[in-house]
Amino acid sequence: MDRSQRSSEAVSTEGAEEMKISTKGRYGTRAMIDIAENCSSGPVSLRMLAERQCLSLKYMEQIIPLLKSSGLIRSARGARGGYVLAKKPREISLRDIVEALEGAWSLVDCVDDPALCDRTEECGAYDVWNDIQAAIYKILNSTTLADMAARSKKKAKAAASRKQS
């Protein structure tokens, strides 16, 4: 039980964890924001990223490939290597990111594939699930990495000036 190298956010183990964005999704988007903010001066290594974001390096090594295989980032191996964005921050939506990390997703299966449930024709709840999913996707689609990076920068600045005063 070596607690000296505490990593990440102290995952809460107390009940009812269902229907959440997983750490994969959250850590991954944080990684994307971090890369967006730091890749202007060359590739960002996972070591630095994990340190800055206070995340487990080994765990990130597992998450990052998902972003790469979806074509959101590119990698450079070897010393001074790391990751860079594959597109402009404006052109990467949060939906791209979440979908890369958590897979194509639906709130309930029957919304995506009505064949799974022969009751959609008579189900009074179906429409609501559909509405909720649409609302989520609307936000996911309209939020870009550029938006989030800007927000992050703004917050950092605000925090800094608060410290100074």
Place this chain on the structure above:
Amino acid sequence: MDRSQRSSEAVSTEGAEEMKISTKGRYGTRAMIDIAENCSSGPVSLRMLAERQCLSLKYMEQIIPLLKSSGLIRSARGARGGYVLAKKPREISLRDIVEALEGAWSLVDCVDDPALCDRTEECGAYDVWNDIQAAIYKILNSTTLADMAARSKKKAKAAASRKQS
């Protein structure tokens, strides 16, 4: 492998089940709609409900208590017993139902309890998670059981007339 008594919707076992409304949530709301539609002529038994909705009786026996302990339905034991709504359909929101079934819920923990993550002050993603959660709750709050029951009835009628023609 007794497949003679096929129940429910054939839970898909193929990957990526994360971040969904669970069967508890879905079956439970369907149960509520069914009770709303059928309790005018006396309590509805789980046997009938499960049959109509094509759900496992034994599984429902486990889900229904959640709705009862949250005060959404009342029970009558013994023969001719069953369940009735404890309030008017107008006064039961989908949020009440989902919360009874899945527990108090948040998309990501730090949205509900910022103490869990000391980075909310600088996290560029936090606001988005918050927005999404708000959008979901807006729909959950504004949808009532009466709405869903009405929709269900309308759909059933449409289906029937389609069959007739």
Place this chain on the structure above:
DNA sequence: TACATTTCCCACCGCTATACTCGGAAAAGC
């Protein structure tokens, strides 16, 4: 050329939740 850094790959692990099934007791109407 040696070396440190970095991505990459694969295996393993404990834990918890999901989605059930099963058996039986207690209540209540007929």
Place this chain on the structure above:
DNA sequence: GCTTTTCCGAGTATAGCGGTGGGAAATGTA
């Protein structure tokens, strides 16, 4: 007294979550 019903507590198989750990291969730098 019999059947119908709720009620209660166990047990179970499977899979995902959230990691850790051990290396191999690439690639800049001294």
